Structures are given as C-alpha cells and as structure tokens.
Amino acid sequence: MAYESDLSFVYFNPTKTSFGVNTVKSVGIEVDELGCKRALVVTDQCLCDLGMVEVIEKALGAKHAGTFNGCLQDSGVHIVDQGYAFAKDLEVDCLVSVGGGSVIDTAKGMAILLKEGGQLMDYAGMQMLRRPVTPHIVIPTTCGTGSEVTFAMVIKDWEKHQKLIFADYHVLPRVAMLDPKMVEGLPPMLTATTGMDAFCHAVEAIHSMQAEPMSDGMGMHAIRLLMKYMPRAVEDGHDLLARGQQQIAATMAGVAFGNAMIGLVHAMAHSIGALAGVPHGMANSILLPHCMTYNMDVSAEQYAMVAEAMGVKERGMSDEQAGEAAVQGIFELTKKMGVPQKLSEVGVKEDVLQEAAVLSLSDGSIVYNPKPVFEAEEVLGVYKNAF
Ligand SMILES: [Fe+2]
Numbered sequence: 001m002a003y004e005s006d007l008s009f010v011y012f013n014p015t016k017t018s019f020g021v022n023t024v025k026s027v028g029i030e031v032d033e034l035g036c037k038r039a040l041v042v043t044d045q046c047l048c049d050l051g052m053v054e055v056i057e058k059a060l061g062a063k064h065a066g067t068f069n070g071c072l073q074d075s076g077v078h079i080v081d082q083g084y085a086f087a088k089d090l091e092v093d094c095l096v097s098v099g100g101g102s103v104i105d106t107a108k109g110m111a112i113l114l115k116e117g118g119q120l121m122d123y124a125g126m127q128m129l130r131r132p133v134t135p136h137i138v139i140p141t142t143c144g145t146g147s148e149v150t151f152a153m154v155i156k157d158w159e160k161h162q163k164l165i166f167a168d169y170h171v172l173p174r175v176a177m178l179d180p181k182m183v184e185g186l187p188p189m190l191t192a193t194t195g196m197d198a199f200c201h202a203v204e205a206i207h208s209m210q211a212e213p214m215s216d217g218m219g220m221h222a223i224r225l226l227m228k229y230m231p232r233a234v235e236d237g238h239d240l241l242a243r244g245q246q247q248i249a250a251t252m253a254g255v256a257f258g259n260a261m262i263g264l265v266h267a268m269a270h271s272i273g274a275l276a277g278v279p280h281g282m283a284n285s286i287l288l289p290h291c292m293t294y295n296m297d298v299s300a301e302q303y304a305m306v307a308e309a310m311g312v313k314e315r316g317m318s319d320e321q322a323g324e325a326a327v328q329g330i331f332e333l334t335k336k337m338g339v340p341q342k343l344s345e346v347g348v349k350e351d352v353l354q355e356a357a358v359l360s361l362s363d364g365s366i367v368y369n370p371k372p373v374f375e376a377e378e379v380l381g382v383y384k385n386a387f
Pocket residue numbers: 145197198200201266280284
C-alpha cells in the first residue's frame with residue numbers, strides 16, 4: 001500500500017541500545033544511570049550452566065542483588081509470580097534479563113508486578129498501565145525476536161491453556177545491550193531460523209497496513225544486514241562481525257514491527273506453532289515467501305522495496321517483477337542456510353492445516369495484513385502451498 005496524503009502515525013523507540021563485543025561488562029554503569037542500586041538477573045538454568053550468567057553477575061558487582069533462574073521455554077503466569085515473589089523479597093529496584101524471548105517476556109511481566117503489585121491478569125490487553133514499570137535492562141542471547149525493543153509480551157496461563165497478550169508502551173525495556181559474545185554459541189539452525197524471524201519482522205512491518213516511512217527505514221536496513229551477514233553467522237558462529245550485524249538487524253527489525261506491527265505470516269506461524277509444535281522462526285521462514293505471493297496483488301510496491309534491500313531488484317523491473325525476485329531470493333536464502341522449505345519436512349501433518357487456518361483468522365496479527373483475510377479457505381490455500 002502506498003502512503004496516502006492523509007498519512008498519520010506515531011513512532012516510538014525509547015530503548016537505549018548499546019552494542020559491541022564485551023559491552024555487557026558495562027551493565028553496572030547502565031544500572032547506575034537508571035538511578036538503581038539493586039539489580040536482579042532474570043534468566044534460565046541452561047544459560048547459568050553455560051556460564052553466560054556469571055559474566056553478567058560479575059559485571060554487576062555490588063549491584064547484583066540476586067539471580068532468578070526459573071524461566072522456562074513458554075513464559076507462564078506462575079513463573080512470573082514466582083519471579084516477582086523472589087524479587088520482592090530481595091527488594092530489588094531493577095531487572096536485568098539475560099536470555100531469549102521467553103526470559104525477556106517473563107522479566108517484562110515481573111517489571112509490571114514489581115511496580116503495580118496485584119495479579120498479572122489485571123494488566124493483560126492494550127495500554128493498561130498508567131506509569132513506567134520497574135526499569136528493565138535486556139541482554140539478548142538469541143538474535144531474532146526483537147523483544148528487547150518491543151512493547152508487547154506473551155505470557156501463557158498454563159492452567160487455563162490461554163495465552164495472555166500484553167501491549168503497553170510502559171513495558172518497553174529501558175536498555176538493550178547487544179553483545180556478539182552473548183550469541184557466539186548459538187547453533188547454526190537456530191541462528192538461521194531466529195534470523196529469519198527477524199527477516200519476517202522487517203518484511204511484515206514494510207507490508208503492514210500500519211507501515212510508515214520511519215519503520216520502513218528500520219526494516220529496509222535490517223534486511224540489508226541480514227542478507228549480507230546472516231549466512232556468514234550460520235556458516236561460522238565465531239565470526240563476531242557477522243554475529244553482531246545480525247543482532248543489530250534483529251533489533252532494528254524489532255523496532256520496525258514494534259511500530260508498524262506484523263501480518264499474515266505471523267498469524268499463520270503462531271497457529272501452526274500451537275497445533276503442530278513448529279518453532280516460531282522455522283514456521284515464519286517457511287511461510288514468508290508463500291504469504292508474499294498471496295499479498296502480491298496489493299503489496300508489489302512494498303515487495304519491490306524489499307527486493308531493493310535484498311539486492312535482487314534489477315534495473316527496469318516492474319514492481320511485480322521485483323516482488324517476485326524478492327520471493328525467489330528468500331527461497332534461495334533459506335535453502336543456502338539449510339532451513340527446511342516445506343511444512344511437511346518439519347513434522348506437520350496435512351490434517352492439521354484446516355484447524356490452523358481457522359485459528360489464524362482469530363490471531364491479532366492478521367488485522368494488519370495488507371490484504372484483508374476473511375475466509376479460512378484463503379489461509380488454507382497458503383498453508384497447502386507451503387506444505
Ligand atoms: Fe516473530
């Protein structure tokens with residue numbers, strides 16, 4: 001969708017980003033600058049076992065009040081409650097989360113409760129908070145989710161089998177510390193699939209109903225960096241230049257979709273993830289080119305921008321031709337990194353597709369898709385193409 005003359009938007013990006021090899025060693029200074037004295041590290045057992053948390057604890061020195069390592073794969077209401085009780089006992093005044101999306105989301109939930117008390121459930125929804133939460137510094141150990149710069153979080157109520165969505169500007173972390181050393185050990189397939197999650201964030205921000213020039217700029221450069229450096233990081237995890245540039249790209253893509261939102265790719269990836277257990281980045285990677293083909297008749301101009309950022313737009317190409325080149329370029333990119341190309345290759349059975357299609361229609365992301373999707377049959381068609 002081209003911009004209209006009556007375009008109006010809000011762009012919000014208040015998270016301070018610090019980048020560099022060993023930048024995490026200045027986490028104590030960041031705590032100081034926030035006016036805090038007692039920091040709680042929020043993480044999981046696995047990262048503690050790998051020795052990655054110890055580096056942060058040492059860097060915090062006397063400001064390290066304790067470590068909560070109870071985070072699990074899917075952030076849960078009860079885990080946030082446990083973390084909150086732990087943090088309250090220690091009288092902490094800021095949180096330093098060290099981990100991937102689930103850890104960061106758990107810490108976001110804890111930051112709400114530390115400020116407001118009560119039940120997490122009370123704050124589910126859009127803009128339910130009226131003041132900033134407890135300061136939160138994020139040190140990501142994956143490079144794709146963009147959670148370090150987004151205002152949203154998902155916490156599962158494991159008892160009610162329900163996912164609670166929170167979206168609130170007050171939840172935005174205060175500082176994101178991107179240190180290539182913290183992602184050096186990420187295995188190749190995770191590097192590729194989390195990187196493709198970031199790639200999807202960039203493309204979906206650019207094709208979103210809520211797209212605007214500022215988030216487009218963030219998305220476009222994220223794509224340039226991912227094209228150049230993601231395959232390098234997959235091939236050689238110790239290539240710290242490539243690692244760092246992928247981290248920066250993931251954060252920029254996070255800023256892009258945190259403002260412009262996401263669309264059909266994420267709606268379908270959430271559904272197939274919930275019903276068939278396909279990891280988020282893997283599902284996004286497989287579905288992205290097929291969703292672009294579905295949207296092509298309304299988004300060719302945007303996909304021509306994507307092609308330009310990917311370096312596959314040739315002189316004289318129409319928007320449609322450039323958009324098609326972007327689609328083909330994504331297939332080639334994922335193939336080159338060894339990411340599966342079809343849902344059938346990652347354990348999805350055909351009989352689950354109908355239910356996933358119906359579920360996708362009720363996913364919040366779908367409303368921002370550039371081409372309105374009303375019928376489950378349309379989504380099913382895209383799933384079948386990706387099967
Ligand atoms: Fe995502």
